[in-house]
Structures are given as structure tokens and as C-alpha cells.
Amino acid sequence: MAAADPPPRGEAAPALKRSASIDRIPADARRILHRLAGDLWGGDVDPGALAVSQLRGAMTNEVFRITWPGGEAEGNGPRKVLVRIYGRGVEVFFDRADEVRTFECMSRHGQGPRLLGRFANGRVEEFINARTLSAADLRDPEMSALIARKLREFHDLDMPGPRDVSLWQRLKRWLGEARDRCSEEESNQFQLNKLGDEISVLEKTLSGLQQSVGFCHNDLQYGNIMIYEETRQVTLIDYEYASFNPVAFDIANHFCEMAADYHTSTPHVLDFTKYPDTGEQRRFVEAYLSSAGKKPTDGEVEELLGLIAKYTLASHLFWGLWGIISVSHRH
Structure with a gap:
């Protein structure tokens, strides 16, 4: 595997x-x-x-x-x-x-x-x-701003049901699935015996922070974003993983997706030289926060950027476990 x-x-x-x-x-x-x-x-x-x-x-x-x-x-x-x-x-x-x-x-x-x-x-x-975006589109400043504003609209949707954060329970459940599907050798290779403690530490640390929770897409890769070229209207599609979560997690996942290109011979290999730099991150967050009609303060921008940096760790755990389960499912 x-x-x-x-x-x-x-x-x-x-x-x-x-x-x-x-x-x-x-x-x-x-x-x-x-x-x-x-x-x-x-x-x-x-x-x-x-x-x-x-x-x-x-x-x-x-x-x-x-x-x-x-x-x-x-x-x-x-x-x-x-x-x-x-x-x-x-x-x-x-x-x-x-x-x-x-x-x-x-x-x-x-x-x-x-x-x-x-x-x-x-x-x-x-x-x-409409046109499905490419990997390169995510790095385009105009496109990135359009995505940021659309994502804020998505997060603010009035969806039914409890607004409970799903991230931590999902990670724990996926870890259990990964352990069940892996041999002892594979478990040791992936260090699955350590991930439970790491998830718990991350949950305790991040859950104690003041943060916004919204309806998150949770899989904001370029293939799930489309644009109507004439109107420049962005739409998000495919909601299999959507749920209520900290909005910083959704943005962190999107930033990680900027390092991915699923139309190469190695779609599973992420190139983190393409991860957005500080300027790109700031422009995205400013567009996201200002889409509510009020210019954000520097403090608000920095606070969200700090949360996003922390939630990238959760994003890596999320898709790492997904990959382990997916491979075992195929075999």
C-alpha cells in the first residue's frame, strides 16, 4: 500500500x-x-x-x-x-x-x-x-480575490442543522479507519500510533482560540471552483466534505491546494514552493474580510493569518489520513 x-x-x-x-x-x-x-x-x-x-x-x-x-x-x-x-x-x-x-x-x-x-x-x-479552474489560476491575483469573496459568501450561508465543528471528530474517525486498514508495518511507517496524541494536542490548542465558525467547503482545490468568463462570477461545486468548521481551516486548506497540480504524472506530490507567500496570503485575507463591506484592521488581518498558519497542520493531517484510507480502499 x-x-x-x-x-x-x-x-x-x-x-x-x-x-x-x-x-x-x-x-x-x-x-x-x-x-x-x-x-x-x-x-x-x-x-x-x-x-x-x-x-x-x-x-x-x-x-x-x-x-x-x-x-x-x-x-x-x-x-x-x-x-x-x-x-x-x-x-x-x-x-x-x-x-x-x-x-x-x-x-x-x-x-x-x-x-x-x-x-x-x-x-x-x-x-x-463555466470553466473549471486550473492550478495556475489559483495564483492569479484577480482570480484569488474572486475566490476569497465567494468563499466568504459560502461561509456565511444559513445552512440547517447544528453548527458544531466537525474537523476533530472526523480526523479521529479517519485515524481509526486508517489503523484498521493498515498492517503493523504500514502503521509504523505512517506513525499512526502517534497521530492520536497529535490530533488531541492540536484540537486543544486551536479550539481554545477565539475564531469564526462557518459552513466550510473543506476541499477547495482548483477542480471544485468554476468561473463564468463573461460575468467573472465564481461558483463552488462538489460538497461531499462540506460541514461547519473554523473558517481558518477552509482557507488553510485552500492555501495548501495552491501547491497541488492534479493534472501531472505525480498528482499526489505537492510542490510547496508554490504555497502562497506572505503577500499573497495577506491579499486573500484582506479580500475575504473586506467582502462583508467593511475594511478590516491590520489586527484582524494578522489574527486570521495566524489562525490559518496553525490550521495548515490540520489540513495536512486531514488529507494525509484520506490518502492512506483511499489507497487501502483501492486495494
Whole structure:
């Protein structure tokens, strides 16, 4: 297991597509597509005439782009939807029922794609005609400011349920899963016997600090951020890991993602020379805090920057444990 490379987490970075048969789509999903043809475009279409392309790069789900024939020729723009078939065995990472409720709530809030239908093991979503960001985009000053403002909006969403921080319980649960799946040799190699104490120390230290808690994305890599080029509007997608957490953790994770490129031959290797420097961090935090309509003080900026630096440690633990579990799951 130790020698295997963990897969990239990119859920929405369909750099490559391949044709697929409509038979790959479950029958109950095909019935939804047939209904949508009438509800959205007032037509009846042979399901066999639908163009089906599987989007590559998704790990936890199978994702298909469905295109209706003739839509673009009629001048109405492309008629496309997304069919997402849920993967198996991901319950170790998140509760699928919670993720579905989050997606539905996001849809009602006007965030991300609209929900068009649900079937037994998946859903049909609006196809977003926006561009998925690249690794390089995260370093662009204008793009970074847009992401910062969007992230503040995301954190301030009025989501249902208790606002309890999920980070520490999730880390402890994942550590238990990692221990169960590893041999004694692997456990020693990853020093899993020490991580429980490290998580507890980090929790005690960080939980005692004054900080803002919001609804966090928890996986803000470039493949989960899209932009409408004409309006420069940013949207965040894929909420499998979303939950209430300290907002500094979400920003810390995003900063760590600036060191990642999941479209290389070594997607699991992070290049921390690309981690944002002090100036980049400050600009992001200033854009984040000022998006509420009030210019932040230097003290407020420094306080959040200090918290973010500490929460990078939690981010490394978070995805390190994820990688160990993911590799064992694949094998």
C-alpha cells in the first residue's frame, strides 16, 4: 500500500472525455432525462439518441454529460445536463445522505448547479457552462480575490442543522479507519500510533482560540471552483466534505491546494514552493474580510493569518489520513 500513489481528489476537472453508451445510465435516471426533455424544452426525444460522454477525473462518483440532439442547431444553446452516479464505499469519508441534503440546500440558495432530479443511486444536475479552474489560476491575483469573496459568501450561508465543528471528530474517525486498514508495518511507517496524541494536542490548542465558525467547503482545490468568463462570477461545486468548521481551516486548506497540480504524472506530490507567500496570503485575507463591506484592521488581518498558519497542520493531517484510507480502499 505504501508504494501506491493515492488518486487525485479532482471531482470536477473533466480534462478528458470519452463516449459512453446510454446503457451506462440507470433506467430510473433515463426516465428523468426523458421527462426533462419535455419539461425543459417541450420535446420528446428517443433516449437512444442522447449523446453520452463520461467525464474523466472523478474519483468518488461516475459523472456523465448528457447532450440532447439538435439543441444548438435550433439556436437555444446546448441542451446538456450532468448525471452523477454515486460511488461505492465512500461512506468512510462522508455521509451520502448529508451530502445530498447539502446539495439540495445549496441548490435552493442559488449556489452551484441546480438539482434537476434524483434517482436511487445518483442525481441529475444542471450542466454549468463555466470553466473549471486550473492550478495556475489559483495564483492569479484577480482570480484569488474572486475566490476569497465567494468563499466568504459560502461561509456565511444559513445552512440547517447544528453548527458544531466537525474537523476533530472526523480526523479521529479517519485515524481509526486508517489503523484498521493498515498492517503493523504500514502503521509504523505512517506513525499512526502517534497521530492520536497529535490530533488531541492540536484540537486543544486551536479550539481554545477565539475564531469564526462557518459552513466550510473543506476541499477547495482548483477542480471544485468554476468561473463564468463573461460575468467573472465564481461558483463552488462538489460538497461531499462540506460541514461547519473554523473558517481558518477552509482557507488553510485552500492555501495548501495552491501547491497541488492534479493534472501531472505525480498528482499526489505537492510542490510547496508554490504555497502562497506572505503577500499573497495577506491579499486573500484582506479580500475575504473586506467582502462583508467593511475594511478590516491590520489586527484582524494578522489574527486570521495566524489562525490559518496553525490550521495548515490540520489540513495536512486531514488529507494525509484520506490518502492512506483511499489507497487501502483501492486495494
